[in-house]
Amino acid sequence: MALTGLDIFKLLPKSNCKKCGMPTCLAFAMQLAQKRAELSSCPCVSEEAKQALEAAAAPPVRLIKFGAGAGQVQIGQETVLFRHEEKFHNPSVLAATVSDGLSDDELAKRIAAVNALQFERVGAKIGATAVAVTNESGSAEKFAAVAAKVADNVKLAMVLCSDSPEAVSAALAKTAQFVPLIASANETNADQMAALAKANKCPLVAKASTLDALADLTEKIKAIGVEDIVINLDCQTLREQLYGLTRIRVLALKKAFRSLGYPTMSVVATGTADKQVAAATSLVCKFAGIVVIETVEPSAFLPLLTTIMNIYSDPQKPVQVEPKLYSIGDTNANSPVLFTTNFSLTYYTVESDVEASRVPAHILVVDTEGTSVLTAYSGDKLNEKAVADAIKKFNVEDIVSHRKLILPGYVAVMSGKLEEATGWEVMVGPRESSMIPKYLQEVWSNGGN
Numbered sequence: 368m369a370l371t372g373l374d375i376f377k378l379l380p381k382s383n384c385k386k387c388g389m390p391t392c393l394a395f396a397m398q399l400a401q402k403r404a405e406l407s408s409c410p411c412v413s414e415e416a417k418q419a420l421e422a423a424a425a426p427p428v429r430l431i432k433f434g435a436g437a438g439q440v441q442i443g444q445e446t447v448l449f450r451h452e453e454k455f456h457n458p459s460v461l462a463a464t465v466s467d468g469l470s471d472d473e474l475a476k477r478i479a480a481v482n483a484l485q486f487e488r489v490g491a492k493i494g495a496t497a498v499a500v501t502n503e504s505g506s507a508e509k510f511a512a513v514a515a516k517v518a519d520n521v522k523l524a525m526v527l528c529s530d531s532p533e534a535v536s537a538a539l540a541k542t543a544q545f546v547p548l549i550a551s552a553n554e555t556n557a558d559q560m561a562a563l564a565k566a567n568k569c570p571l572v573a574k575a576s577t578l579d580a581l582a583d584l585t586e587k588i589k590a591i592g593v594e595d596i597v598i599n600l601d602c603q604t605l606r607e608q609l610y611g612l613t614r615i616r617v618l619a620l621k622k623a624f625r626s627l628g629y630p631t632m633s634v635v636a637t638g639t640a641d642k643q644v645a646a647a648t649s650l651v652c653k654f655a656g657i658v659v660i661e662t663v664e665p666s667a668f669l670p671l672l673t674t675i676m677n678i679y680s681d682p683q684k685p686v687q688v689e690p691k692l693y694s695i696g697d698t699n700a701n702s703p704v705l706f707t708t709n710f711s712l713t714y715y716t717v718e719s720d721v722e723a724s725r726v727p728a729h730i731l732v733v734d735t736e737g738t739s740v741l742t743a744y745s746g747d748k749l750n751e752k753a754v755a756d757a758i759k760k761f762n763v764e765d766i767v768s769h770r771k772l773i774l775p776g777y778v779a780v781m782s783g784k785l786e787e788a789t790g791w792e793v794m795v796g797p798r799e800s801s802m803i804p805k806y807l808q809e810v811w812s813n814g815g816n
């Protein structure tokens with residue numbers, strides 16, 4: 368929990384010497400609390416106070432990174448319980464499992480299936496961000512061999528899932544350079560697992576079935592010298608898991624309980640693909656930093672990835688596309704021109720419906736600061752001047768020979784003023800984007816042009 372200005376003031380020398388550039392220690396404390404000043408500006412603060420202030424300033428949920436190069440991921444460093452309070456910072460990592468019990472053929476197919484879990488949605492690339500190698504064979508050699516094969520063939524961050532220190536040690540001998548996340552240390556193997564994590568500079572998962580046991584375990588691991596910890600509350604039911612994850616976040620954020628101030632990992636290993644994705648989605652919504660999931664069904668992954676994308680987008684900043692003239696299909700000077708706003712979801716919906724029409728068309732995207740058509744119109748961000756300016760800015764008059772502009776049906780009311788401002792004939796398009804194909808095929812192609 369962040370310190371208030373008065374809390375900070377109590378730790379300052381209170382000499383009002385002004386060396387920090389502030390007239391009083393209280394003024395400096397207030398600036399520090401608002402993160403407008405650095406503690407280093409006060410040369411008089413005691414070492415003890417410095418340590419207390421630095422510890423209080425540390426993020427309530429530690430930032431953990433694992434994986435190497437372009438495959439590196441990071442989780443944690445969250446500061447709020449609810450997205451609307453600010454935003455969530457580091458999206459949940461989805462790790463698809465690869466078992467070391469598979470035959471060579473099955474392993475090759477599974478690796479291909481994991482690599483195929485990449486999608487494009489509203490212009491962004493989304494997909495599995497980690498792969499979890501599981502030690503179902505019980506053999507250290509097999510586990511190490513499969514981990515090495517996965518590391519060579521999957522360019523994602525890796526989780527080594529085994530409770531056996533021997534198996535993890537063998538796998539680390541071949542994969543430590545990829546900085547895998549070691550899962551997991553428990554009450555019985557914590558000393559050995561922590562020693563492996565420390566020696567190989569890898570983060571470590573602490574696994575226990577109660578919050579008290581988890582807190583004890585993280586303190587034990589920290590005492591051995593491992594600071595980068597992920598916690599796994601190993602519950603019997605999804606309900607217990609969700610309740611526990613919520614308590615962990617509340618304790619970390621509201622009570623500054625450092626022993627549980629780490630990102631979390633959950634495992635969804637059983638049930639149909641649909642049930643797995645339902646459980647994983649619930650876990651993502653309740654603060655799971657990593658979800659290890661057994662299914663590699665694309666139809667299950669995509670909704671889960673969409674959930675993560677939505678939850679971890681900044682609620683203050685709508686996802687936007689670049690305002691410009693987009694050409695869809697093999698357009699020419701006679702192709703229709705539709706306009707819409709630069710709210711990403713709006714644009715990609717219109718784009719896919721124009722594509723579906725098979726009528727090559729231009730889409731003029733007007734800058735409305737990422738708001739949808741009706742929101743932009745009601746906020747006066749979408750008006751005749753904005754559209755006329757966009758026509759000029761993107762040289763639309765040089766690109767098409769006609770002067771016909773199709774406007775979204777929901778803002779038909781602006782057609783008169785738009786004709787005056789642009790000199791173009793304004794055609795009222797459909798209200799729903801899904802009607803664009805019919806409109807272009809029947810209205811535009813039969814006389815609209």
Ligand code: SF4
Pocket residue numbers: 379380381382383384385386387388389390391392395408409410411412
């Ligand atoms: Fe107070 Fe330190 Fe600023 Fe001096 S330099 S006024 S002691 S905060």
